[in-house]
Amino acid sequence: MNSDFELLAEKEAMWAEMLEQVLKDHNITFVAVPVYGAGLTLKAGVRERFKIFVPIESKAKAEELMHELFPDDGMR
Helix, strand or coil, X not given: CCCCEEEXXXXXXXXXXXXXXXXXXXXXXXXXXXXXXXXXHHHHCXXXXXXXXXXXXXXXXXXXXXXXXXXXXXXX
């Protein structure tokens, strides 16, 4: 992972997609990296999770948006 990006959150796929859409709507670049490979997810029945990374300079705004979307959720 590029050192110019920092972890914003780790979310289950459905919630990660919602967060990604909000980031897109606010023109915040992000990278979503699966925590588990798709094969493990299918075999073990593990719900797929993603780590969402954003540029350092966009992290404060991204955190603000994330807290608006998930007010009762911690940082991750």
